[in-house]
Amino acid sequence: MNLLIFAFIPLILSLGIIPALQSEILPNADAIKAKGSSLTETNSKKVCGDRLCSSISENQSISSSMMIKSQKGLFSSTMDxxxxxxxxxxxxxxxxxxxxDGLYWLTDGMYQVMFLTTxxxxILVDAPMGMGTKIQQAISEVTSEKVTHFIYSHIHKDHVGSSALLPKETVFISHIDTAEHLKKKNDPQRPVPTVTFDDEYTxxxxxxxxxLSYLGQFHSKGDIVIYSPIHKVVMAVDLFHPNAAPFQFMGITRDVGEHLAVHDKLLAMDxxxxxxxHEPILGTPEHLKFNKEFTLAVLGNVITAMQIxxxxxxxxxxxxxKCAELTVEQYSDLKDIEVYPVENCVTMVFYAMID
Ligand SMILES: [Zn+2]
Structure with missing residues (x-):
C-alpha cells in the first residue's frame, strides 16, 4: 500500500492533478470559506453566525413560532x-x-420514521431495528388504520430491520437494487420487496x-427519495445530519460525486x-445547503493540505x-465536528486524489 501511494505522488504531480483540482474546485470551496456560511434563515427561528445556526431562547422561540402561519399543509409547530x-x-x-395533514414523523431522538394515514x-417509510414494536404502538396512538404499505428508504438494517414485524399482507416497496440486495441477504428481518422500481414510482x-425517485447513489445501494408534494415534505435517509457534522466517511457514501449531486437535485425540488x-430535529433546505457547503469546504481543506x-x-x-485539523478549526462550533473529522477527510482525500 505504501509503495502504491509513493507511485501515485509523481503521477499526481506530473499529470498536474493538483492545479486541475484547484481550478475546478477551489473557487467554489474558497468562495464558501471566504464568505463563511451566511445561513440567515427567513421564516425560521434560527440565529445564524458566520458558520452555522443555533436556536434562539425559549421565549423568543415561542413568539417566533406564533408568527409562522400554517401553510401548504404544514402545522406551525412543525417548524419548531x-x-x-x-x-x-x-x-x-x-x-x-x-x-x-395525515403525515407523521416518529422519532426516538436518534432515528426517524415517516408514516401517512390514507x-x-x-404507508410506513422505514422501521429502524432499535424501534421494533414501538413503531406500530406509535401508529396506533394516532390512527386505527393498520400498516398496508412499507417503503424501504435504502438497504441498511439499522433503518429497516424491524420491517418483518409488520402484518404479513403488507406491500413492501423499494428500489430494484434494494430488492436484489435483500434477496441475496435472505435476512428474515428484512422481507424481500414485492413492488420495485428503477427511476420513479408514484x-x-x-x-x-x-x-418515489432514484436520484443517484448518495449513500448506499438503492437509496431513494420519498416526496409528498401535497405536504412539501421529502425524506432522504443518511444523506446528511441537519445541524451536525456528517457520519464517518461522509456518511459512508459510496460516491462523493453522486452524493454532492443529490444535494443539488433535492434543492431544486419544492x-x-x-x-x-437521524438527529432529534427535522431538516430544512438551509440545513441541506449548509451540508453541501461543509462538504465542499472539506474538499477545499484536502486541497490546502495537498499544497503544504x-x-x-x-x-x-x-x-x-491536516484536512481534519483545518476542518475542526473552521467548524469548531458544529455539533459532532470532532467525532469523525479524519474519517470524513479520508473519503475526500481519495475523492480528490484518485476518484
Ligand atoms: Zn444507511
Missing part, C-alpha cells in the same frame, strides 16, 4: 422541530408528531400520494421539511490529518 427536537417520553421512548391503511393509497433519518504536505510513507494519512 427544525430547531429543537420534541420531548421524548422516557417511558415510551419515542415521540410522534403530525407534520401535516383512509385505507398506513404510490397512491386512499387520499395520499407519494412520489419542499420545506426534510426527514433525514511533503511526500511520506503515509501521504494520504498525512493529508487526512
Amino acid at each position: 422541530y427544525t430547531v429543537t427536537g420534541p420531548e421524548i417520553d422516557p417511558d415510551k421512548g419515542y415521540s410522534v408528531i403530525e407534520i401535516g 383512509g385505507e391503511g398506513v 404510490l397512491k393509497v386512499g387520499d395520499q400520494v407519494l412520489e 419542499w420545506e421539511i426534510i426527514v433525514s433519518g 504536505t511533503q511526500p511520506s510513507a503515509d501521504y494520504f494519512g498525512d493529508l487526512a490529518n
Whole structure:
C-alpha cells in the first residue's frame, strides 16, 4: 500500500492533478470559506453566525413560532422541530408528531420514521431495528388504520430491520437494487420487496400520494427519495445530519460525486421539511445547503493540505490529518465536528486524489 501511494505522488504531480483540482474546485470551496456560511434563515427561528445556526431562547422561540402561519399543509409547530427536537417520553421512548395533514414523523431522538394515514391503511417509510414494536404502538396512538404499505428508504438494517414485524399482507416497496440486495441477504428481518422500481414510482393509497425517485447513489445501494408534494415534505435517509457534522466517511457514501449531486437535485425540488433519518430535529433546505457547503469546504481543506504536505510513507494519512485539523478549526462550533473529522477527510482525500 505504501509503495502504491509513493507511485501515485509523481503521477499526481506530473499529470498536474493538483492545479486541475484547484481550478475546478477551489473557487467554489474558497468562495464558501471566504464568505463563511451566511445561513440567515427567513421564516425560521434560527440565529445564524458566520458558520452555522443555533436556536434562539425559549421565549423568543415561542413568539417566533406564533408568527409562522400554517401553510401548504404544514402545522406551525412543525417548524419548531427544525430547531429543537420534541420531548421524548422516557417511558415510551419515542415521540410522534403530525407534520401535516395525515403525515407523521416518529422519532426516538436518534432515528426517524415517516408514516401517512390514507383512509385505507398506513404507508410506513422505514422501521429502524432499535424501534421494533414501538413503531406500530406509535401508529396506533394516532390512527386505527393498520400498516398496508412499507417503503424501504435504502438497504441498511439499522433503518429497516424491524420491517418483518409488520402484518404479513403488507406491500413492501423499494428500489430494484434494494430488492436484489435483500434477496441475496435472505435476512428474515428484512422481507424481500414485492413492488420495485428503477427511476420513479408514484404510490397512491386512499387520499395520499407519494412520489418515489432514484436520484443517484448518495449513500448506499438503492437509496431513494420519498416526496409528498401535497405536504412539501421529502425524506432522504443518511444523506446528511441537519445541524451536525456528517457520519464517518461522509456518511459512508459510496460516491462523493453522486452524493454532492443529490444535494443539488433535492434543492431544486419544492419542499420545506426534510426527514433525514437521524438527529432529534427535522431538516430544512438551509440545513441541506449548509451540508453541501461543509462538504465542499472539506474538499477545499484536502486541497490546502495537498499544497503544504511533503511526500511520506503515509501521504494520504498525512493529508487526512491536516484536512481534519483545518476542518475542526473552521467548524469548531458544529455539533459532532470532532467525532469523525479524519474519517470524513479520508473519503475526500481519495475523492480528490484518485476518484
Ligand atoms: Zn444507511
